[in-house]
Amino acid sequence: xxxxxxxxxxxxxxxxxxxxxxxSEVLLDTLITPAIEEILSxxxxxxxxxxxxxxxxxxxxxxxxxxxxxxxxxLSDEKHIYLVELKTTNSSYxxxxxxxxxxxRGENFKKLGDSFLSLLYKEYKxxxxxxxxxxxLNRFITTELGDEVSDDMDISFxxxxxxRHRISGTKKYIMQAFQMWKAGLSADKTIEIVYIVPEKxxxxxxxxxxxxxxxELYDRAGSEYLKWLIINVLTPLFKKGSDQ
Numbered sequence: 477x478x479x480x481x482x483x484x485x486x487x488x489x490x491x492x493x494x495x496x497x498x499x500s501e502v503l504l505d506t507l508i509t510p511a512i513e514e515i516l517s518x519x520x521x522x523x524x525x526x527x528x529x530x531x532x533x534x535x536x537x538x539x540x541x542x543x544x545x546x547x548x549x550x551l552s553d554e555k556h557i558y559l560v561e562l563k564t565t566n567s568s569y570x571x572x573x574x575x576x577x578x579x580x581r582g583e584n585f586k587k588l589g590d591s592f593l594s595l596l597y598k599e600y601k602x603x604x605x606x607x608x609x610x611x612x613l614n615r616f617i618t619t620e621l622g623d624e625v626s627d628d629m630d631i632s633f634x635x636x637x638x639x640r641h642r643i644s645g646t647k648k649y650i651m652q653a654f655q656m657w658k659a660g661l662s663a664d665k666t667i668e669i670v671y672i673v674p675e676k677x678x679x680x681x682x683x684x685x686x687x688x689x690x691x692e693l694y695d696r697a698g699s700e701y702l703k704w705l706i707i708n709v710l711t712p713l714f715k716k717g718s719d720q
Contacts (some may be wrong), residue, residue: 480509486708493564493713500564505530507709508672511702512549516558516670518693519685523554529655532559534576535591545576550652557585557665563673564713574682577669586663589613592649598710599647609663617657620650631655674714687714 477485489507493500508515513527527549534545547559559577563569580588589609596616607615618625621637634654637643643650669682676684691710697703 482708489709490629490712497655501548501562501568504564504709505562508706509549511699511705512560513551514697514699514702515672515690515693516551516560516685518696519689520670520683522553525551525558526553526659527551528659528661529652530651532588533595533649534559534580536589545573548579550656552661552665555665556668558668558670560670560672563671566674569673569677576677580667583667583668584663585609585665585667588667589661589663593653595646596649596653599645599649610661611658613653613661617654629658631658688716691715 489503492503509527509530511640517523517525528551530547530549532547532548532550548559548562549560551558551560559580561573561577586609590612593609593612593616598617600616600620621629624633624637630683631654634651638648638650671677671682671684672690673684673689674687676686685712689705691714694706697706
């Protein structure tokens with residue numbers, strides 16, 4: 477990318493954030509994704525955190541509309557699953573959404589994982605197998621991808637497979653399933669909730685990381701991408717006193 481193209485891109489992002497009717501969280505979600513693992517590793521002082529997938533539906537029971545509550549990012553370490561909610565404006569925080577997160581915080585991931593796989597099996601094929609989460613996930617991926625499945629498959633393979641098979645709608649959750657499968661994700665972990673926010677709410681039990689705190693990670697950032705993101709996007713939008 478040339479500097480001219482980069483400048484035009486950044487200018488478009490900053491303008492869109494300030495434009496009515498544009499969902500700024502969707503806009504910044506994509507830009508933050510390549511850096512989310514490093515951001516949380518530094519912010520939570522946990523070098524074992526690994527990015528797994530995003531847009532993960534939060535099921536509690538049949539009364540919860542999972543379509544309206546999906547974690548922006550799902551990360552994991554040895555003992556925990558981190559469901560991360562991105563808020564890019566103070567007004568986007570909702571008590572009803574946080575209530576869904578509170579319902580699952582501290583629980584074993586198995587219930588959410590099984591509900592997610594039930595959704596996939598409903599879309600793709602009947603399922604009457606009661607194996608554990610990891611085995612069931614493996615069976616789903618290997619069955620759907622058939623003879624093409626192998627341990628060295630990467631995400632570009634799945635994108636091509638989805639394009640060939642014209643995968644759309646709810647069936648696209650196979651992307652999340654594939655990323656969980658590649659990571660060898662186990663369900664025997666405790667759920668933690670993290671909010672990334674412009675300003676922290678007065679909720680003592682909620683792990684929160686503010687954008688100001690992320691900006692202050694600049695000197696500790698190991699990747700050039702996170703440094704670029706902080707300087708060109710997050711600082712102009714969220715640094716206190718910035719008027720860019």
